[in-house]
Amino acid sequence: MVKGRRLLSWAGILLLSGAASFYGIQAQGEKEPLKAAATGRPDLIKIDTLAAYQKLELPPVTFSHDKHTKALRQDKQDCTTCHLVENGKLSLAYMRRKNSPTAALQEIYHANCIGCHMERAAAGKKAGPPDGLCRACHNAQPQIAAARLDAGLNQVSHFRHTDPKLVPAEQNGKDNCSRCHHEYDAKAKKTFYAQGKEGTCRYCHLAKEKEGVKSLEQAAHLQCVQCHLDLDKRGVKDHGPHDCAGCHGAAAQAGMVKKNQEWVAALPNKEVPRLKRGQPDAVLITHDPKWGEGRPGKPLLMDPVAFDHQAHEKYNDNCRVCHHASMEPCEKCHTLLGAKDGGSINFEQSMHSLSSRASCLGCHTGQQAAANCAGCHNHIRKASRPEDASCRQCHLLAAETAIPGGASPSQICALKPPQKAALAETLLKGRNLNPGTYALEEVPETVEIKDLADRFQPSKFTHRKHIAALLKGIKGNPLAEYFHRDPGAICQGCHHYSPPAKEPPRCGNCHSGESLLARESNRPALLAAQHQQCMSCHADMRLEKPAATACSECHQEKKK
């Protein structure tokens, strides 16, 4: 019996190791990653509808939409071959209006797809895989990847669409806005056109379908592609793309960019005219006067900001950058203390947050990252409490005296809109917009930096050339020109932490000579301060020369 026990134990060990290797092998298995979209198509759709209901038995189908529309068009067939029409509206799902229990769903696909393939094959035309070749469609490793770029309208293409010659206006209008822009009446369950309230589709059509409101993808396809198809059917030459590659393909988008450029160049002013939506030219940004209620003795103190809306329209491609959720005034959702509608972001944060493009300061700070600006601005500290002078650039003190008799901020925010607009206009006009610098002749031409000359010769710094280059970078940029009006402002990039002056203090006045132990503040010693200043500016402005490690480009080495 001993022999039997030994055999049993060996069998047990083998069984365990077999099981372990079996599971181990499973864990190792890995598909080869698909090669990136060198051979990418923008029209690939992955059909995995059943994945929402059950675990898929076979891999999802990689379906090439353009291939099929092209083939069908040759046979003079249109979308309704595959997409059912309900109440004049196309259903974007395949051969159905909505998803149904799973067996029927699978049958819809198989019967219709394979059926069509078989019909075409029988008629001698080029067709897809017939019945029985399951993996021809359910291909686990398709050799082509999807390469779909996001598509949409930008300012130029939107303007081209507003041409009534291209897109005719509806009956009673001279503008064709109503062709695309609509509002939704939830009670009547109908869309209708509301003039003066046009906004972006994305306000209502979100990324996913919600409570009967189509997703952006569905809405855009039904609106845009359908219209383009109609125009094509009517024989309009410039009908717009209606296949996947025509909007989502890289080549098509490059072509569109070129066409837009040519179109703009052909305009009278070489720039896109202002959008006609009755938007204000100047806006006075104030508190909502209701916020002052229930706070006796605690008046609202924010000096209003005169906002040049007309100028800012030019700086952005679309309105969504600032009007990110709706066209309502910001303070409706971003209340004094924050509200749920505003994502708990209060009014102050919505205007000053450095991390959001929709906030004033956030956008301005983002502009400072450009190569022309980053040299100075990348190493200027983002202070938590900026100085009064910088607040006054927008919160103009003049507001309080601009109204005859004077007005406090809480009185100003209670003004009627026409008065506010007028006040804004006055304030904007009253600003001095000339960028100021000291005359270049007054600026030293070279500065010899010799405080620490030891291993190296003193450095002959081409001071005037540097200033001239920085001034050139500011020129033509309205943001930069506005905020650099003070002649000493641009000097502050290097001559920092002291008031702007014609003769700023020397570096060594504040940066001591020796490398000390960690100081109370982040203030480097003189050697590091000078090196960091120059080197970081060159790196941030993406200058290849002089390289930070090329010592002799700035100062020659002393011969021993």
Add this chain to the structure above:
Amino acid sequence: MLRRTFLGLLGAAGVGAALGKPARAAGNQHFTGYPESFGVLFDATRCIGCRNCEAGCNKVNELPPPPEPFDDLSILKVKRRTHSWTYTVVNRYDIPGAPGPVFKKWQCNHCLEPACASSCFVRAFTKTSQGAVTWDGTVCVGCRYCMIACPFEIPTFEFNEPLTPRIMKCTLCYPLITSGKLTVPGCVGACPVEALVYGKRRELLRIAHERFHDFPGRYLNHIYGEHEMGGTNWLYLAGVPFRALGMREDLGVVPAPELTSGALAGVPLVAAAWPVLLTGIYAISRRKDQVARQETAQAVARAVAQTQAEAEGKLKKAMTKAEAEKKAAIEREVKKALEEAAKPQSREGE
């Protein structure tokens, strides 16, 4: 001893062992470092890869000249590590998405609870209160456990020194600073852009957080070395993920000595308890044998006595029977003889 006594002692030992707190090396408290210890803060966003730090270290520690000169920057393309002739190296990392190359200076991190010190059984390593982890050559036996233990693979051994090989690693210039020759380590003093800052560790942490606050978006919001392996005295800041700079992110926050203290604390327990346990088991089994032997002997004796008693009884019975028969036979013979004597007398008388 009686089995009951032994079992009672075993139970008491078990309860005693279970009640005690788990042993942890380096004290039962969480060590946050000597309060006034010094360290170095390295800022990878400032480093320009000039290798002045390597040159400075080489000079102040009087190390042998390196195979390539320090102003040869092409060597940065190769990922180097510390060696017995160089306490520190600078490596270059070209990271996709970063605006330019990022450089990292690597050397002993002077952990708050060093693994090298924990692994050294002759106490050659000392974590000084100044912050440096120093190595004492007079007691080192050259076992090189420290090289295996270090999670950053820093200590190096002079393999080409046959008679007096040393463990070579960055000393934070401890002997030079304590003797007053230097105020800051050689590398820190040599850096032209103050990518290295020397100061009290808590100050360095404050400075690092100030930099995070002042320049949002420039740094990754993490100080490498604040908690890694229980904390180190050399802290790193970077604008890219640390693993892209070849720094391990899988080390955890438990100091190295604490990782091994559980197993090590088990050794005395094993050494003390097992002999007792095994001896007890031996004693019990021996006693069992002894008792078995005794009982066997008793049983044998009893059996022998019984048999003997039986045999004696039988013998007595037989003897008695023989006696009785003999008596009966004698009586018969006497009776017969008497009858024989009485008979012939009657015949002669006629």
